Amino acid sequence: MVTNINKQHMIVLDLDGTSLYDWKTMKDETVNTIQELKEKGHIVIIATGRPYRASKQFYEQMGLDTPMINYNGALVHHPFDQNFKQIKQHIPTNAIMDVFESQNKHISNAFCEIGDHVFLYKEDDSINSLLHAEGASLYVGDFKETLWDDPNGFIILAEKGKGQLVENYIEDKYKDIIGHRNWGGDHQDIIEVFTPQTCKGIAIKELAKQYGVQREQVIAFGDASNDLGMLEYAGLGVAMHNASDEVKQVADTITKSPNTEHGVAEFLQDYFNLNN
Numbered sequence: 001m002v003t004n005i006n007k008q009h010m011i012v013l014d015l016d017g018t019s020l021y022d023w024k025t026m027k028d029e030t031v032n033t034i035q036e037l038k039e040k041g042h043i044v045i046i047a048t049g050r051p052y053r054a055s056k057q058f059y060e061q062m063g064l065d066t067p068m069i070n071y072n073g074a075l076v077h078h079p080f081d082q083n084f085k086q087i088k089q090h091i092p093t094n095a096i097m098d099v100f101e102s103q104n105k106h107i108s109n110a111f112c113e114i115g116d117h118v119f120l121y122k123e124d125d126s127i128n129s130l131l132h133a134e135g136a137s138l139y140v141g142d143f144k145e146t147l148w149d150d151p152n153g154f155i156i157l158a159e160k161g162k163g164q165l166v167e168n169y170i171e172d173k174y175k176d177i178i179g180h181r182n183w184g185g186d187h188q189d190i191i192e193v194f195t196p197q198t199c200k201g202i203a204i205k206e207l208a209k210q211y212g213v214q215r216e217q218v219i220a221f222g223d224a225s226n227d228l229g230m231l232e233y234a235g236l237g238v239a240m241h242n243a244s245d246e247v248k249q250v251a252d253t254i255t256k257s258p259n260t261e262h263g264v265a266e267f268l269q270d271y272f273n274l275n276n
Contacts, residue, residue: 005272008041010213012069012204012230015048015055017223018240019264023129026058033265034062036274043211045069047200049192049226052077053116054132071113072226073203074152074194087203089195090150095174096193099156100143103169106162110143112151119147127157154193163189181225184244192226201229219271221255221264223247238267 011034013019021027034044044062047069048055059068059079067078071089078084091112100110100121109127111120116136123140131138139146158166163182170180170193179198183190200222208218220227220234223243231237231251239251242258255263269275 004217007217008043008213009037010043010045010204010208010211010218011037011268012045012047012200012218012220012234013264014200014220014222014224014227014230015046015050015058017242017259018221018227019259020058021260026061027262027265029262029265031062033268033274037268037272038063040272043213045204045207047073047204047220047227047230051113051116051132051136052079053135067207069200069203069207071152072192072194072198073200073229074198076203076206087206088152089198090152091154091178091193091195093147093150095178096147096151096154097143099154099166099170099174099193103156103166106158106165107156108159109157110155112143112147112154114147114149114151119143119151130155153198156191156193158189158191160189163191166191184225184246199229200227201231201233204230205233221267222251223259240264 019026019030038044043066044064045066046055046059049072050070052070065080067076067084069076074089076087109121109124111118111131118131118133118136118138120138120140156166167180179194179196181192182188216235218234219236220230221238222231223240225246227247228250237251239248239254240259240263241255248254255267257263257266
């Protein structure tokens with residue numbers, strides 16, 4: 001549990017459902033609060049499932065100069081420091097191909113990425129917002145013909161009510177090779193596939209070590225299952241008011257307000273006595 005607010009902290013922010021107001025907006029209240037904490041010497045890190053191209057604008061908006069965690073920890077890099085030793089995780093292509101082909105009758109669509117190259121099984125306007133394709137090269141078609149290397153991760157859109165069947169197959173055949181989780185709620189049939197080492201918590205632990213920040217001085221904010229690892233690692237794991245029950249159970253505390261009502265900014269202002 002974080003106790004001394006006068007020490008340098010590492011503040012870790014998830015984006016969607018946490019520090020963002022909506023899919024593409026970070027409000028000034030949050031930006032101003034983060035900038036004030038930066039001026040006081042605290043370290044602010046973005047940890048998101050998004051690719052860099054879809055999180056860069058918020059990194060710049062907050063004026064950050066720190067490493068960034070993308071793809072839920074499959075990529076840890078520094079936008080401004082070419083000497084920073086990147087951390088990259090990749091899923092074996094042969095496993096992806098097997099899951100996709102063996103479970104094809106249960107899968108409506110799927111996509112994955114290698115850097116800024118997006119590989120999509122078939123075009124579907126309804127999932128464009130998931131692709132973050134702006135600024136990327138898009139390849140559409142059979143993965144056997146388009147995918148040339150191991151991707152950072154893999155997103156499967158299962159047929160309605162069939163997601164669990166796909167997850168069962170992955171669990172039975174690839175338990176120690178690839179992990180999986182569905183997005184829950186209204187997205188039970190969207191399945192994210194990743195390596196066992198892909199975890200925001202693992203990434204944060206490494207960055208805290210590099211910065212010389214003790215675990216007790218790490219504060220992490222999140223709202224969904226992909227945030228569980230970092231909330232468990234942090235000295236103070238903060239679930240959003242709008243977070244899933246699973247996340248709230250793991251967290252040390254919960255914000256008073258949701259992401260749409262400046263929940264992160266409000267919490268940090270109170271915690272660090274910024275209004276006094």
